[in-house]
Each structure stands twice: as C-alpha cells, then as structure tokens.
Amino acid sequence: MHKIGGQVKDELDQFIALCNTLVPTTYLEVGARDGIALKYFVTRVLSIRRVVVLDLPGARWGRKGSQVKLLETLKSLDINEPNIPGYKVILGDSHDESNIEQIKEWGPYDVVFIDGDHSTEGVTADLDNYGPMAQQIVCMHDVNHPEGSRAYACTKLFNERRGDYRKSEIIVAPGSRKGIGVLYV
C-alpha cells in the first residue's frame, strides 16, 4: 500500500479532494511526526494560508529526532509556498494546559487533524481539547482498525462520537486498516 508519511496515499488524496471542496484557510495538525504527510496535504489544498503544528517528538507512535525533518519541512513551506505566509509549531505534549491555551489563541481552524497520542485517554483528550477549535471539520486518523489493534482506541472513539456531529464520514482505501474519519461541526 503506497504511503505518504503515516497516511495511505489513496486516503490522503481523497481527503485532499474533500478539503478542496471546503476551501479551508487554516489547518491544525496534532501529531505531525516528520511533516511528510503535512507537506503533501498543504501543498495540494492551496486555499490554506495558516498552518499550526503540535507534536511531541519521540512519543509513542513517533520517532526520536523527527523534529529535525519536521522543522526543515515547515521552513521549506514558508519559503516556497506563496499561499503559506507563515506557520507556527509547538514541540510538546498535546495534553499540557499551556499548549492547549496557545493553540487555542492561534485558532480557530477550518480543519483540525488529530493523529497524535492514540491511547484511549490521549485521543479522547485531543478530541475534547482540539475538536472545539474546528470551524468546519475535525478529522481523526486510524478510524478503521479492528478490535485489539494498537490504534483501536481511535476507531472506537470515532464511532462513539460521530453521532454528536452534524455529519460524519470515513475515508478508507480498499484493504486499509487505517482510514480517515471526518466529523462536520
């Protein structure tokens, strides 16, 4: 299965097509690792003007040292992508009160993408803290996992919460266990 960073390419391409119909200008990614998928996304959703990233390098589901590539990627966006006049990044824990406050101050965001801490407590806190900062859609990665898989908490939470939103959908490529869940606020 062709991957772009942590994303299945077919799913990311479908997600990009969906976002292009919404014409978002602001984007928050919680859990961006090295920024490969982030760059692929923001260079294809050209309405985006402001990018905010929150990541704790080397945490679970992460890679030690990933911030080097992430910061390089963000700088390259700043220099080469005329639609993105600037980005903001926090290298820290998404559950820290001060980080939540800062991210809120920089918001709101048309699109919020949650792909950080995949534990039950972690992803629930992220949805509760960052979901309300979304103006159009809140998205969760890993919403198509079978019970017992390492990222099943995301799937379970998405299914428990999707009824609270105006509309929801899952983007999933054939044979993929990942999936992108989209919640319309």
Ligand SMILES: C[S@@+](CC[C@H](N)C(=O)[O-])C[C@H]1O[C@@H](n2cnc3c(N)ncnc32)[C@H](O)[C@@H]1O
């Ligand atoms: C699955 S990876 C993200 C993949 C990325 N979204 C992509 O599509 O390529 C999860 C990232 O979240 C980070 N992370 C894990 N727990 C976190 C936390 N509590 N706060 C912030 N980031 C966290 C990990 O270090 C890792 O970089």
